[in-house]
Amino acid sequence: MELLLVRDYFLNGCNGQLYYGNQCICATIELPWKDNQVQVSCIPEGRYRIEKRYSRKFGWHLWVKGVEGRTLILIHPANDALQELQGCIAPVSRLTGPGRGSESRVAMHQLKQLVYRSLSKRIPVYLTIKKRNYANKN
Numbered sequence: 001m002e003l004l005l006v007r008d009y010f011l012n013g014c015n016g017q018l019y020y021g022n023q024c025i026c027a028t029i030e031l032p033w034k035d036n037q038v039q040v041s042c043i044p045e046g047r048y049r050i051e052k053r054y055s056r057k058f059g060w061h062l063w064v065k066g067v068e069g070r071t072l073i074l075i076h077p078a079n080d081a082l083q084e085l086q087g088c089i090a091p092v093s094r095l096t097g098p099g100r101g102s103e104s105r106v107a108m109h110q111l112k113q114l115v116y117r118s119l120s121k122r123i124p125v126y127l128t129i130k131k132r133n134y135a136n137k138n
Contacts (some may be wrong), residue, residue, distance in 0.1 A: 001125045003050070005089070007042075009033055013081040013099015014042050016129075018091065020114060026091040026107035029081045029099050036069055039086040043067045043129070050075070050115060050125040050134050058078040061108070062115060064089065064127060075111070077104040 005028060007016040016028040043064065052064040053074065062075035068069035070087060078084035079092060081099035091111050092101025101107075118125050 001115070001123055003115075003125065005127060005129045007045075007129060008132050010098035012097075015095050015098060015101075016089075019031045019113070025111055025114060026093060027095045027101055029078065029085070029090050029092055029095070029101045031081050031085055031087060031099065038070060041087060042089075043070060043073055043087060045129045045131060047126055047128045048073075050127050052119050060116075061110065062112070073130060075108075078109045079104050 004019045005016045006019070007014045009032065011032060013032050014030040016030070018025045028043035028053050031040060032042065036044050048067060049065045051063045051065055054058065054060050057075040058074065064075060067073045074088040076088055076090060078090035079101055081090065090101070090104050091107035093103035093107045095101050107115040107126070115125050
């Protein structure tokens, strides 16, 4: 299973759209890019493996594996990247500003249903992160 996260970068955070094939699953929010610094930056663009994970704080969520120089990069609910994230990715139902969104738990539930279905069949899940390419209109 291949997921694609297409990002837009802003000073106060990253906003994205998460796709499975041609279908947009949800929007995402992240911290701004700060050279992959631990707990203050989003992770680099690239391809990562996704696994299921449980913690007392987030319950069942997703783990982004293989991020160079980083550990425990998670996909979990949050509505404000600067206040609630430490390098992780949060699915949201609607974007409300740079690094901000709403109804994250609803979006997380939808994402988990999709990803867990593949993982339960032992189908590996990968996430590719890219920046959005805007066409030059000149």
